[in-house]
Amino acid sequence: MTKLSVNINKIATLRNARGGNMPNVLKVAEDVQSFGAQGVTIHPRPDERHIRYQDAYDLKPIVTTEYNIEGNPIEKFMDMVLELKPTQVTLVPDAVDAITSNAGWDTVKHQSYLSELISEFKNNGIRTSIFVDPNLDMVEGAAHTGTDRIELYTEAYAKAYAKDNKKAVQPYIECAHLAHQLDLGVNAGHDLSLKNIEFFKNNVPHLQEVSIGHALICEAIYQGLESVINQYLEKLKQ
Template identity: 80%
Template structure:
């Protein structure tokens, strides 16, 4: 079964809109695990517009499943990760002003930079993952960095799937086959939803984990958080 990690950034966005503590990020993290999710993901950004760095520390002892912290590995981010020691760190090359992640790493150009960070994380027993576009060259480049896993950036698949283009999954299938052959674990995330998750999982061999936030929280507004998580778990079996 592919594991489901729930990204709770949008919960923090809603909380921050009013400046109080409702909804409570800690309670939601507890709930998604209680409802069956096998992990919790957060993606703190420098402006702390949703998840704050303090949230990351506060969640350390709350997440008893897999704790995945995503982000651009600037010095503040790396310092936080090395102190918290989450299950996994996912390195994402998002710009400071990016609304959301919009590209994967060029693992060839940034090999030295990524290798140094990955080495430090692995010394601290933190599993590493690199956010990458569905490109065979980038998969090969990722292997050279020493990373444990890659996370396939799935926005293009999701966009094309909505238009009826199911062939858009083919680059992901090919990348997953190559990654597994080269010894990399395979994660995926970005714009995956109840509509497309089962098709993506069925066509992405050896998919270990998906990280889903925006779509899942939107769906939960209508169907309830527990119901939506259970639907994802069934589709990921």
């Protein structure tokens, strides 16, 4: 089945809003894994408005499944990832003031830069993934960097899903096919939810992992974290 990695950034956002340690980010990471999630994702940003850099270190012994750290490869981020050696690093070109990730890499323009980063990560035994728009040129460019995987940016799919789900998913199908031909693994994330994940999974081939945070945490407010994770796992089955 496609693996589910739960992004716990929003748990940290709630904690930071009040100070203290409630909800407890480490406990939630333990819980999502015990409920069946196959990974934990975090995305620390320079202003530490949700996940803090210290959280990344504290989570290292807690995450016994797959540990995925996302972010813009600024110096502090690079140093942290190389020290922690998570299962996977996902490179995201988010601006410092971005509320959330809003674009993938231009893997043609930044090919040399990305290649250098990826070489360093892989030399340290860290699986690499590049966040890309559903664009065939960007997928092909990613293959030339030496990355292990791409993460398809799914906001466009989520926005268009209700209007025309077949049209919305088509670019992702094409990109996944190309990625597979180029020996790239395929991940996906951003605005995936219980409403749209099953159709995406059933139509996009070679999908290895989805990273879901905002929608999953919002759904858990109403339905409970364990229930929501179980629903995602059921929808992600082969």
